[in-house]
Each structure stands twice: as structure tokens, then as C-alpha cells.
Amino acid sequence: MNPLVTPELGLVVWTTVAFALLFFILAKFAWKPIMGAITERERSIEDALLKAEAAKEEMSRLTNENESLIKQARAERDLILSEARKVKESIISEAKETAHKEGARMIELARVEINNQKAIALADVKNQVATLSLEIAEKILRKQFEDQAKQDELVSQLLKEVKL
Amino acid sequence: MDFRPVLNSKKITLGIVLSVFSLFVSVKAFAFQEKNAAEPATETKEEGKFDPTETIMEHISDSHYFHIGGKLAMPLPVILYTDKGLEVFMSSVFEEGEKIHEGKYYKYALIHDKIKAVTGEDKTEDATAKVYDLSITKNVASMLLSMVILLLVFLSVASTYKKRAGKAPKGLQSFLEPIILFVRDDIALPNIGYKYARFMPLLLTVFFFILINNLIGLVPFFPGGSNLTGNIAVTMVLSVITLLVVNLNGNKHYWAHIFVPSTVPVWLWPLWWVVELLGIFSKPFALMIRLFANITAGHIIVLALISLIFVFKSVAIAPVSVAFVVFMDVLELLVAMLQAFIFTLLTALFIGTAIEEHHH
Structure with missing residues (x-):
């Protein structure tokens, strides 16, 4: 048999021993820590990536939320503004109406007052005229009846007129 | 430690x-x-x-x-x-x-x-x-040298991993990590499946043992040049290890496939047993021959090309010889890695078929 394909006992034994030794030492002191460290690092990297992804999602969620909030706020603002405008308009129109009514009422009152005052004033004037007339009449009468003769004449005249 | x-x-x-x-x-x-x-x-x-x-x-x-x-x-x-x-x-x-x-x-x-x-x-x-x-x-001495190298390299790398836990790899560690990951992601995981972790130490040891000894064999001067992985005794031990690991880990599906194949008519079973039992041994046997033949052939070709100089007794042939030898050495460098890869890959594949859960 060709020596190349004849396994020698010595080399078989030494290879078995050496490989077994190498396997156990490397398995315990090299492969275990190395594979452990690689797996651990991969896990941490994956974890970090997942976290980053989650953060990104959270971020986009927040952005969306913000946008919707802004939109909502904008709509609300518009609503409030339009309402305010309406209120303003109604207030203004109301005020105008009120003012109008009040004005009319006051004018009416003023008219009534004026009329009253006019009546009072007229009454006053009438009184004054009456008083004056009476005073004048009195003065005239006084003047006329200053002397006794005249008074007597009148009395006699009056008496004459009385027909019994 | x-x-x-x-x-x-x-x-x-x-x-x-x-x-x-x-x-x-x-x-x-x-x-x-x-x-x-x-x-x-x-x-x-x-x-x-x-x-x-x-x-x-x-x-x-x-x-x-x-x-x-x-x-x-x-x-x-x-x-x-x-x-x-x-x-x-x-x-x-x-x-x-x-x-x-x-x-x-x-x-x-x-x-x-x-x-x-x-x-x-x-x-x-x-x-x-x-x-x-x-x-x-010579081969045992060369193997011991390879052991010393492997132990020094990987124990130092392991300590680097401990020291730099969670950090990016550095130096020798960053050179070896892709190879270790290659063994895990391209050899163990696709062939063995989720139970790969148990077989990683063996696959890594086999891979690096074959690789380093292939490479030492390519070094033309002392203490390299030994034809260790091209020695039938060494490849025999390695393939017997594969044989043992595969069959000791074989689950009931694996053995059922060999002894009670449900899809095969009963009268064919004796023939089936012969074929399957032959298969159990022929697979590691092919591993043994493949590694042995590839590495030995590489050595023979390089030595034959060098011998040309002495056969022709002329210095003029030397440049031609050397050019071919350089070409062969580059090729052998590829073969050194390829054979380490193939041996590990097939070991992983055999383990994978032995521990496969689903069977068809």
C-alpha cells in the first residue's frame, strides 16, 4: 500500500491528543468568551437600533401630534376669531340699536319735557300776565278812586243800577 | 483564568x-x-x-x-x-x-x-x-507549533474581548472577528439552524486548525513546509471526529430515516440499510480524502515545479519554475482557505441533517 494513504499510528494518536486538547482549551477559554462577547455586542447594537427606531417613531408621532395640535389650534383660533367678529358685530349692532332707541327715548322725553316746560312757562306767563293785569287794574282803580267824590259817585251810580 | x-x-x-x-x-x-x-x-x-x-x-x-x-x-x-x-x-x-x-x-x-x-x-x-x-x-512538531500559535492568538483575542466588552473590535481581534462571524453566519447558521451555538466551538476549532496547518504547510522554510493536513492520519482523525459528532448527535428523525424509512417499501429496507450505513461512513471518508488529496496535490505540484530546475540541471529553467511556483502558491493559498471552509461547511451540513427536526 502506498505510504501516502497509510495512516501512521503515532500521528493518529498525537493528532487525537493535540486536537482534543486544543478543542477543550479553546472551547473553554477562547470560543466561549469570544462568542459570548460577540453575541452580547450584537444584542446591544440591535437593542440600540431598536431604541433609535422607537425614538424616531416617537419623534414622528410627536411631530404629527404637534402638527395636528397646530392645525386644531389654528382652526380653533379661526373659530374664535369669527365668533369674536360675530359677537363684535352683534354687539355693535345691538349698541347701535340701543343707542338709537335710547336716543329716540331721550328725544321723546326731551320733547315731553319741553312741552311740559312750555306749558309751565306758558302757565307762568299767563299767571304773570294775570297778575300784571290785576296789578295794573288795581293801580288804575286805585288811581281812579283816589278822591272820595268819585267813589261816592260810583257807589251811587251802582246803587242806582240796582233795581229793587 | x-x-x-x-x-x-x-x-x-x-x-x-x-x-x-x-x-x-x-x-x-x-x-x-x-x-x-x-x-x-x-x-x-x-x-x-x-x-x-x-x-x-x-x-x-x-x-x-x-x-x-x-x-x-x-x-x-x-x-x-x-x-x-x-x-x-x-x-x-x-x-x-x-x-x-x-x-x-x-x-x-x-x-x-x-x-x-x-x-x-x-x-x-x-x-x-x-x-x-x-x-x-515532523508533522507532530508542526502540529504542536500550530497549537501554540492558535492558543496564543485566540487566548489573546479572547482577553481583548473581555477587556473591550461592548466596544468595536481592534487589531488582531478585528482581523479575526469577520472570520469567526463567517464561520457562524455562513457555515453554522444556515446548515445547522437555531441549535448552532452548541457546535460553534468544534466548527471554529476545526476551521482554524485546518486553516493554520494548511498555511504553515505553504511556508517553504523551517518551521513550515510540513504536509500535515495532507497527511491521511490527520485528515482521518478529523473526519472521525466529524463522524462521531454527527452520529452521536443524531436525533430520532435521523435514525428513523436510516432504519425505518416510511416512504420506502418494506422489502427494500435491507438494501436501504446497506446504502444508508455506507452513507454514514462515506461522508466523513470523502472529507478525509478531499482534504488529504487537495493539500498533498498542492505540495506535489509545487515540489515538481521546483524539481524541474534540477531535472534539467539548468538555471535557465528557474525563472519559469519560480513563476509557476508563485502562481501555484497563490492558488494554494486559496485552496488552504477553501479546504478549511469546505471541511467545516460539510461538517456543519452533516450535523445539520442529523439534528434536523422536521423530516421529509
Whole structure:
């Protein structure tokens, strides 16, 4: 048999021993820590990536939320503004109406007052005229009846007129 | 367990490993000088002939010496388990097969780089002796070197992971992490499924063990160049591991598919059993042959191209040879990674089919 394909006992034994030794030492002191460290690092990297992804999602969620909030706020603002405008308009129109009514009422009152005052004033004037007339009449009468003769004449005249 | 002090002195450790290697080298070199001085005639005579087959076979098969260059070689420890007891000595005693070593129990000779128990000086084999060669050969030394490299690299990377928990990878860690992730995401996960984590240590060890040894095999100078993953014994052990892991983890669907296939008529079952049982062994067998053949073929081609220079005995052929060798080496670099990938991928695939829950 060709020596190349004849396994020698010595080399078989030494290879078995050496490989077994190498396997156990490397398995315990090299492969275990190395594979452990690689797996651990991969896990941490994956974890970090997942976290980053989650953060990104959270971020986009927040952005969306913000946008919707802004939109909502904008709509609300518009609503409030339009309402305010309406209120303003109604207030203004109301005020105008009120003012109008009040004005009319006051004018009416003023008219009534004026009329009253006019009546009072007229009454006053009438009184004054009456008083004056009476005073004048009195003065005239006084003047006329200053002397006794005249008074007597009148009395006699009056008496004459009385027909019994 | 804290490896930091070890890792801090990584360079020192490497230095020690290399200096131990070079210690043996210097001793051997001295020994060879003596020998060359004694026998100059035989050397010149042998230089005339060049046998590429012999050279190539010598390079791709295992050896009791770790050749460095020229006649320089590092002797390796010989460990023999005989029926009488254990024998341990350095391979330098054989002086490249020239001498017979008188051991404690038997006399030994190195015949075609194999240690045999012999009766006397004539190198006839001692039939009564039962000798099992458990020596640290070139391939074993190379494998130990690869183990040292793998342990230094991955224990240091593991400590970096502990130190820099949760941080981005750095340095060697960032070079190896994509490969580890490749094994996990492209080999283990798609083939095994969610239960992949249990088999990751095995797949990673197999992948890097094959890869580093393929790469060491491509290094043309000492301490590389050994044909470890192109050795049938090594690929056999690796594929037996695959066989065991696959079948020990096989769930009831896997075994039911083999022994009580509901879609197959009962009279066909015996034939089915034969085919399926053959399949159990043929799959790892294919793994064994694939890795062995690919790596060995690569080594043979590179060595054959280099041998061309010596076959033609001309320097003019060298540029052509070197150009082809560079091309082949680049290709082999791809094959080194590809074979490590395929072996791991198929192991994962077999495990996947054995533990698959849903069956059809």
C-alpha cells in the first residue's frame, strides 16, 4: 500500500491528543468568551437600533401630534376669531340699536319735557300776565278812586243800577 | 483564568519556542559536519543523480527529522511503545539512517524514515518485537507549533474581548472577528439552524486548525513546509471526529430515516440499510480524502515545479519554475482557505441533517 494513504499510528494518536486538547482549551477559554462577547455586542447594537427606531417613531408621532395640535389650534383660533367678529358685530349692532332707541327715548322725553316746560312757562306767563293785569287794574282803580267824590259817585251810580 | 501575563509576554514565548528549536538545530548541524568530513566520497557520488519522485515523497511524507536546509536538520524525539516498555531517545542517534541504535529493549534502525526493530547490523526486521512508534515526528512538531500559535492568538483575542466588552473590535481581534462571524453566519447558521451555538466551538476549532496547518504547510522554510493536513492520519482523525459528532448527535428523525424509512417499501429496507450505513461512513471518508488529496496535490505540484530546475540541471529553467511556483502558491493559498471552509461547511451540513427536526 502506498505510504501516502497509510495512516501512521503515532500521528493518529498525537493528532487525537493535540486536537482534543486544543478543542477543550479553546472551547473553554477562547470560543466561549469570544462568542459570548460577540453575541452580547450584537444584542446591544440591535437593542440600540431598536431604541433609535422607537425614538424616531416617537419623534414622528410627536411631530404629527404637534402638527395636528397646530392645525386644531389654528382652526380653533379661526373659530374664535369669527365668533369674536360675530359677537363684535352683534354687539355693535345691538349698541347701535340701543343707542338709537335710547336716543329716540331721550328725544321723546326731551320733547315731553319741553312741552311740559312750555306749558309751565306758558302757565307762568299767563299767571304773570294775570297778575300784571290785576296789578295794573288795581293801580288804575286805585288811581281812579283816589278822591272820595268819585267813589261816592260810583257807589251811587251802582246803587242806582240796582233795581229793587 | 487570566492569560494576560502570558499574552503580554507573547513575543518572549515565541522567542523561547524558536530558540528551543534552534538549539536542536545547532547540535545537529555539528553532527553533520563531522559526518561530511568523514565521508566526502559518497556525497559527491549521490549528488549526480536526482530522483524527483524520491525528493517529493520525502518532502510530503512524515519524517523523524525536521529539515531546515541542505543537510541541516533538527532531530526530533523518538518515543517507542514496545511490548517490553517505553523507549525515548532523540532521532539524531540514527544519523540519517546510517546507524543502528541499541535501545533498552531492542535494536532500532531507521529504514525509509520509519523506525523498525532489527536483529543486527544487516537491518533485517525483528519479527518478534512489537514496536509502536509514537514519536514526535515532523508533522507532530508542526502540529504542536500550530497549537501554540492558535492558543496564543485566540487566548489573546479572547482577553481583548473581555477587556473591550461592548466596544468595536481592534487589531488582531478585528482581523479575526469577520472570520469567526463567517464561520457562524455562513457555515453554522444556515446548515445547522437555531441549535448552532452548541457546535460553534468544534466548527471554529476545526476551521482554524485546518486553516493554520494548511498555511504553515505553504511556508517553504523551517518551521513550515510540513504536509500535515495532507497527511491521511490527520485528515482521518478529523473526519472521525466529524463522524462521531454527527452520529452521536443524531436525533430520532435521523435514525428513523436510516432504519425505518416510511416512504420506502418494506422489502427494500435491507438494501436501504446497506446504502444508508455506507452513507454514514462515506461522508466523513470523502472529507478525509478531499482534504488529504487537495493539500498533498498542492505540495506535489509545487515540489515538481521546483524539481524541474534540477531535472534539467539548468538555471535557465528557474525563472519559469519560480513563476509557476508563485502562481501555484497563490492558488494554494486559496485552496488552504477553501479546504478549511469546505471541511467545516460539510461538517456543519452533516450535523445539520442529523439534528434536523422536521423530516421529509
